[in-house]
Amino acid sequence: MFELFNSMMKEEWRMHSSFFGNRGFALFPVVIVAISMLLSLSMMIFGRIISQADVLLGLHYLLLFMGSMVGGFGLLGREVMNRRFSQASLLAYSSRTLPISERFIFSNFIVKDVIYYFFLYVLPFTAGFVAGAFIIDIHYSFLILLMTLFLSFCTGLSLVFLLSTVYANLGKKALFLIFVVSIVLLVLFQGTGPEKLYVLPPLAMYIAPSVDLLIICLGLVLVPSIISIIFLKVDYPQFQKHYRNRFKGIAARLGFYGYSHFVAKEYLDLSRSEGGVGKIVFSFLVPVALIWLFLPQLLKLVPGLDILVVFAVVVGMMASSMYNWLVEFDMFSSYAFLPLTVPDILRSKLNSYSLLNVIPLAIIIITTVYTGRLFDIVHIVLLFVAVSMYMVSVTVYLTGLNTSISLYNAGTFAGYVLAIGPVVLGMIFLAQLNFHFVIASVILIPVALFVLKRSFVKWGKWEV
C-alpha cells in the first residue's frame, strides 16, 4: 500500500503549490537555508555573549517548537482544509470510499508529515546553519546535528499528535488536563537554572552521543505516535446538532459597532469550530505561559535584556496569530456575490482582531503589575500595541485572507521575515540601551496604518 503514502506526498505538494505555483513553493527551503545561514553568521556578533552550548540549546528548542507547530496545524487546521477542499477530496478521508482503515491512513499521514517536513524545514535549516557557521570558522558535525534536530522536530510533532488524540478522546476534560500539566511544569521549573533545559534528549545526545540517549529519543518520538494511532478517534458527523439563533442577539448587542454582524459571525466561528475555546488555550495561552516560564532562563543566557520588553514583543508577535484564526474559516468566494469588497472583509477581520487583542493586552498588564513595575506600564503597553499592530499590518499586506498557507510561499515568507525581524530585534536592543527608548515604538503605529492602507489597495484588486 505504498500508493497511499506516495499519493499523500503528491497531495501535500500540490495542495501547497496550487496556492502559489510550483516555483514559489519549491523555493521555500531556499529561503529557510538563507535565514538559518544569516542566523549562524550572526554568531560573529553574538558569539561573545552566547556560548556554543546556548546556541545548540536554542536550535533544538526552535525545532521542537517548529515540530509542534506543524503538528498543531494537523490538529487545528483540519477544518480549514475541509472548508477549502471539502472532506471528500482529501486522501485523509479516503476510508469513507476506499477499503482502508483509519489507523492505516493516520500512520501514513504521520510518516508523510515527518518526511515531507524533513525536506521542507529540517534539512534546509540544518544545512544553512552549518554552512553559515563554517564560513565564520565554527564547525558542527552536520550529520549528527541533522539527526538530533530532526529528532527534536519529531518530538514536538509526536507530542502534539498525542495531545490531539487526548483532546479527541477526552474533549473538554483535555483542557483541564493540560491546565494541570502546565501548573506542574510551572512548579517544576520555577526558580531553577537554565541547566534544566539541557535535559531535552536530542540536545543531550548532540552534546554527548550515546546509544541509551538515542533509544530515549526514539522512544519520545515513537511512543506518543503509537499511542495516538492506537487511540485514534475520527469523528464523522452522525447527527445534525441544533443551535439556537445566537447571531441575532450578539449582533444586536454590538449594534453600535459598524461591523457587529461580522464580529458576531467570527465569535460564533471560533466558539463552534473544532477546538472552540481550546484553540485559544492551545495556540495562544499555553505558548504564552510557556514563554513566561522559560524566558527568565533564556534571558540568563543573554544578560542585560529586559524581560518585560522581550515578553511584550513576543506576545505582540504571537497576538498577530489571532488574525490567522479569524481568516482561516473564510474564503472571499463566500462573500463575492454579496455587496462587499475584499477590503470590507479585511476591515471586519481587523475590527475583530482589535477586540481579541484585549486578551494579550490583559496578560501584558497583569504581568507588568505582577512583576512590580507599575510605573513602566505605559511603555510596555505601548510597545505591545505597536508590535501587535505592525505585525498584523505586515501579515495583512503580505497574505490578505490566506495567511496560513501564503507564508509557505518563498517570496512571501522572506518578505515577512525581513519586515518583522529587524523591527522587533531593533525594539529589544533599543530598550537594552535605555528602557525609555521603548517609547520609539510609537513610530510603528503610523507605519502600520500606512501598510494597512496599502493592503486595502493591493487586495482590492484581487479576484477570486
Next chain:
Amino acid sequence: MIIVTDLSKHFGNTMAVDGVNLEVRKGGLFGLLGPNGSGKTTMIRMLTGQIRPTAGEISVHGIDVLANPLTVKELTGIVPEQETPPSFLTAEEYLYFVAKIRKLENLEEQCEWWFSYLDFAGQKDVLCKDLSRGTRQKLMLAQAFLHDPELVIIDEPLINLDPLMQRKVKDFLQDYVKRGGTVFISTHILEIAREICTDIGIIYKGKLVFSGRMDDSAIGSRPLEEFFLELVN
C-alpha cells in the same frame, strides 16, 4: 436589463469567453445554455462584478458593472455556482447575516416563509457545514431573493435539488417573472430551459452561438436538444 458588448475573458492562454454580445430583456427568464466548461460560470461572474473582463462592456440595470460592481451586487440577487455559506452559522443565522450586509430589517416572517416553502424549517438551526448540498442550495436561493431584487442571476438553479423541490423552484421562478422580475439562469440541462425559459443563449467554447426567444423560428418545433447539438457540433 443586461447589455453585454464584445465581452472577453482570458485565464492565461485559455479564452474562457470570447467576444460575446448579448441583451437580456426586462421581465424575461433567460437561460444561458452550454456544455460543461463552455464559459457559463465565467459569464455570470463577470455579469455580477465578481471578476473583471479582459475586454468589453457590461451594463446591468443600466449601470456599468466595471465601474460600479457593488451597486450591481446591491440591486441583484446572486446564487453562485458552488454553495458556500459560512460553515459555523446556522441556516437561519446565515439569512440574518446576509440581511445585515444588505441592511434589511424585520425579516422573521420572510425567513420563515422561505424555510416553509423550500421545506427546510427542520434544518434552520443546523450549522451550514452540516447541511446537505440540497439544503445549502435552498439556503442560497433564499438569500438571493431576500431583498426582493428586480434581477436574480442563478448559476445552475436546480443543482442538488430533488424532483419535488425542482418543481417548486421552477414554479417560483416563473411566478417571479410574472410579477415583473427578471431571472438569468445558466444550465446545461436543456429540459429546464425548454420548460421555463422565455429566452435562451447558447454558449460554446466561449462564443455565443445563438441568442433569441424560445419561440424563435431558428428553433422552430424541433426538440431543443437537436437544435443545441446542431450548433455545438
